[in-house]
Amino acid sequence: MEFDEVVRRRRMIRGYDPDRPIPPELVDKIVRHGLRAPSAGFSQGWSFLVLTSAEDRERFWTSTASADGDPGGWLGRMRTAPLIIVALSNKSVYLDRYAESDKGWTDRDEARWPVPYWDIDTGFAALLMHLTAVNEDLGSCFFGVPADRVQAFRTAFGVPDEFNPVGVLSVGYRGTDKRSPSLKRGHRPVDDVVHHGRWTSAAGA
Template sequence: MRRRRMVRNYDPDRPVPPEVVERLLAHATRAPSAGFAQGWGFLVLVEEADRERFWATTTPEGQGMTGWLTGMRRAPLLVVAHSNRAAYLERYAEPDKGWTDRDPARWPAPYWDIDAGFASMLMLLTAVDEGLGACFFGFPPQQVEGYREAFGVPSDFSPIGAITVGYPAPDHRSPSLKRGHRPPDQVIHYGHWTGRPAI
């Protein structure tokens, strides 16, 4: 847990071994999901041409190879995580759940996205265990349709983010880290939001 961080630069000459790719994905599918709906889908891009197509369709015009994208584009593996809301609405209309109206307003939060996020975190942690670096990131909503068309993604699957994976290369620490971790007494509350301080 302490070694996990977002890595934004990779060694382009060291591919991720196929058996490691399989472990990353196997661990992702062990994530918890509401109603065991497992409404996720993963697009795995290992071929250079596919990765280049991903970057071409998801990078806003003018960003190109500047800034943080330079190192990110060196990653030999990309996995795009998707959620499928319909899978959850259908699952919870089954007899053991009984929400036959399939109304998404019944859900206090979009568990389809949360569960795909759980699966993504398991990939990030597995990457650390395998001696790899990884970074979860989103791409702009206006790029989603072009991405769908380029990779044939069905309309009921929504990309929640992508994960670059590879062997880390030297990079700069994110300036955001200067913010530091928020102290526990600001984020952990016992019994009442304004209750006693965290231990």
């Protein structure tokens, strides 16, 4: 598939065919493409928890479910995804990397960072995996672990505290899906979001 077509077709898919597992070699390809993402200082402070077995996937949904246990709506439809990839960032890897001699921030001061690049870079990796799924005619959706369920998720899978779940990709062959009501908003006009030379309002003021 041409790259322009991948970008044009990209959207969040929340319904999957429960009877079509993803071949292991394709799972491996998706994850390996994530490793090609850029990272500050080539720190690569990310890790990916790949869940393919029914037992592991059920453990994920159970550990991240709301208090009443009812996923409801679009989240409930995503439980049929045969592949779940949890993208985790590790801040300490970046602080350690930038304390090395070629960077020289020996104090490991987090205040030096204008934004949390450990999370941004992990998001880049997730996007590459998401686009790889689209290129392979798969559906995929990126979503977050609820803040109040992060510790339960860590406990369920033995994830160390220094790893932060930035987001989750559900992946599978497309099944019955509903268009998100959010799509009715449409894309914002280019002139509203792109500014050349200096910041301007949509009216050009």
